[in-house]
Each structure stands twice: as structure tokens, then as C-alpha cells.
Amino acid sequence: MGVLNVTPDSFSDGGAYSTVERAVDHARQMQADGADIIDIGAESSRPGAEPVEEGEELRRLIPVVEAVREAVSLPISVDTMKAAVARLAIQAGALIVNDISALQGDPLMAGLVAETGVAVVLMHMQGTPRTMQRSPRYGNVVEEVTVFLRQRAQEAIARGIRPTQIILDPGFGFGKLQEHNLHMLAEFDAFTKLGYPVLAGVSRKQFIGNLIRQPVHEREFGNAGAVAVAVLKGAHIIRVHDVRAMKETATVVSAISRHARSSSVEVSNA
Numbered sequence: 532m533g534v535l536n537v538t539p540d541s542f543s544d545g546g547a548y549s550t551v552e553r554a555v556d557h558a559r560q561m562q563a564d565g566a567d568i569i570d571i572g573a574e575s576s577r578p579g580a581e582p583v584e585e586g587e588e589l590r591r592l593i594p595v596v597e598a599v600r601e602a603v604s605l606p607i608s609v610d611t612m613k614a615a616v617a618r619l620a621i622q623a624g625a626l627i628v629n630d631i632s633a634l635q636g637d638p639l640m641a642g643l644v645a646e647t648g649v650a651v652v653l654m655h656m657q658g659t660p661r662t663m664q665r666s667p668r669y670g671n672v673v674e675e676v677t678v679f680l681r682q683r684a685q686e687a688i689a690r691g692i693r694p695t696q697i698i699l700d701p702g703f704g705f706g707k708l709q710e711h712n713l714h715m716l717a718e719f720d721a722f723t724k725l726g727y728p729v730l731a732g733v734s735r736k737q738f739i740g741n742l743i744r745q746p747v748h749e750r751e752f753g754n755a756g757a758v759a760v761a762v763l764k765g766a767h768i769i770r771v772h773d774v775r776a777m778k779e780t781a782t783v784v785s786a787i788s789r790h791a792r793s794s795s796v797e798v799s800n801a
């Protein structure tokens with residue numbers, strides 16, 4: 532999943548694709564680089580970000596969704612917590628709603644997803660983007676996030692969403708300290724055992740920067756390490772900014788891990 536932020540203030544690419552033309556060029560490039568999905572967002576969720584008003588989010592997002600839909604043949608995901616924004620984006624061609632509030636930000640979102648049949652990403656976050664990094668606390672982050680994701684999936688199903696529409700995401704960097712992000716990555720397979728596709732959004736995040744002491748645009752090798760672990764531990768979708776490098780990383784790691792699985796089957800059958 533290639534990230535296309537049409538925001539002035541995103542933490543790594545704010546302002547880079549602020550015209551429809553530049554956004555479309557970047558989407559085309561991500562398709563050429565091997566992306567399978569384009570995730571378009573018009574509201575930054577970086578730590579400390581202020582919420583964006585609905586009219587402004589629509590003004591930034593909808594022309595880009597329409598133009599990207601014309602220009603590329605990939606499914607489009609929209610990164611929004613607002614049902615009214617998601618509705619217009621779906622009408623413009625989006626097939627996935629990436630809701631970082633896991634249907635808790637807008638009471639109308641679950642109904643919209645159930646009614647339209649689009650896929651939905653349910654992500655874990657402790658707090659809100661404005662406050663989430665102030666003092667995140669967990670007993671055991673992997674257990675708590677797993678319980679949360681299971682409950683949100685059950686709630687989604689109770690609201691009429693089919694299990695096949697659901698994608699889960701533990702939410703790297705969303706109300707998580709360094710040790711929480713590393714623990715979630717080390718035990719990422721706990722999330723894949725829930726029985727839904729799982730998305731990992733590690734791209735360029737601070738916890739990688741803390742380890743390699745590099746600014747956001749110099750974290751490609753660090754990202755590759757995190758992506759490799761997520762793929763090895765069963766992640767189905769990787770949300771990234773550097774599509775070509777991460778696609779190649781994921782392709783190599785998943786080929787190796789498929790081989791490991793088939794050889795262990797052969798051994799146990801022998």
C-alpha cells in the first residue's frame with residue numbers, strides 16, 4: 532500500500548503532493564514501482580496534529596481520488612475518520628476506508644461500510660493524534676492491542692459488516708513508546724492469528740529513526756528491516772512511502788518465508 536498524503540503537514544511528505552497533478556504523478560509512480568493499493572489521506576495523524584474540518588478534508592481529498600482513479604488501475608483506500616468524507620470518496624471510486632479510529636470516531640462510519648460493502652481498516656490507537664504520545668501506558672501492549680482489535684472486529688460484525696471486509700492494524704506509533712512499537716513488531720504474529728488480514732504501518736516512523744538516528748527521509752534501510760520482520764511474521768499489507776524499496780524487500784522475504792512453510796510441511800509429512 533503506497534501512501535499519498537495530500538496534506539500540508541504530514542510528518543514525512545507534508546506539502547509534497549498538494550496539487551492534483553503532483554498527486555496523480557506520484558500515484559502513477561507508485562503503481563510503476565509495484566504498489567498494489569494507493570492510500571490517500573487529507574488529514575495528518577502525526578503526533579500533535581490538529582483535526583481538519585470536514586469541508587477542508589473534502590476539498591483536498593475528493594479531486595485527488597477522482598483523478599487517481601482515472602490515472603491508475605489500483606484499488607484506492609482513503610485514510611479518514613469521517614463518514615461524510617468516506618461516503619464521497621467511495622462515490623468517487625475508493626474501495627477501502629482506512630479508519631485509524633477503528634469506527635469509533637464517527638457513529639455513522641460502521642453503517643456506511645456495511646451499506647457500501649467496501650473494505651475497512653480497523654486500527655488501534657491509544658488516545659487521539661493530538662494527545663497520544665504524551666504518556667502511553669500498557670501492561671502488555673501486544674495482549675491489549677490484540678484484545679482491542681478482536682473487540683473492534685466483533686463490533687464491526689455486529690453492525691452488519693462482513694468478516695471479509697475487515698483488515699486489522701496494531702497502529703505503530705499511535706500512542707506507543709519505543710518499547711511498545713518494538714514489542715508489537717517482534718510479536719506481530721499475535722495479530723495475524725486473529726484470522727483477518729493485518730496491515731503494518733511502520734514507514735519512516737520515529738521508532739525507526741530512534742534506532743538508526745536518521746531523519747525521516749533517510750530511514751529507508753531501517754524501514755526495510757522493520758518491513759522484513761512484519762512480512763516474515765505474516766503481515767498481509769505493508770503501508771509505505773518508499774514503494775519500490777519496500778516492495779522488493781517484501782517480495783524477497785515473502786518468497787523465503789513461503790519456502791520455509793512448504794519445507795516444514797514436507798518434513799512433517801515425511
Ligand code: HH2
Nearest residue numbers: 536541542575576577652654700703732
Ligand atoms: N500511519 C499514518 C497514517 N495512517 N493508517 C494506518 N492504517 N496505519 C498506520 O500506521 C498509519 C495510517 C501516519 O503516517 P503518514 O500518513 O505518513 O503521516 P501523517 O499522518 O502525518 O499524514
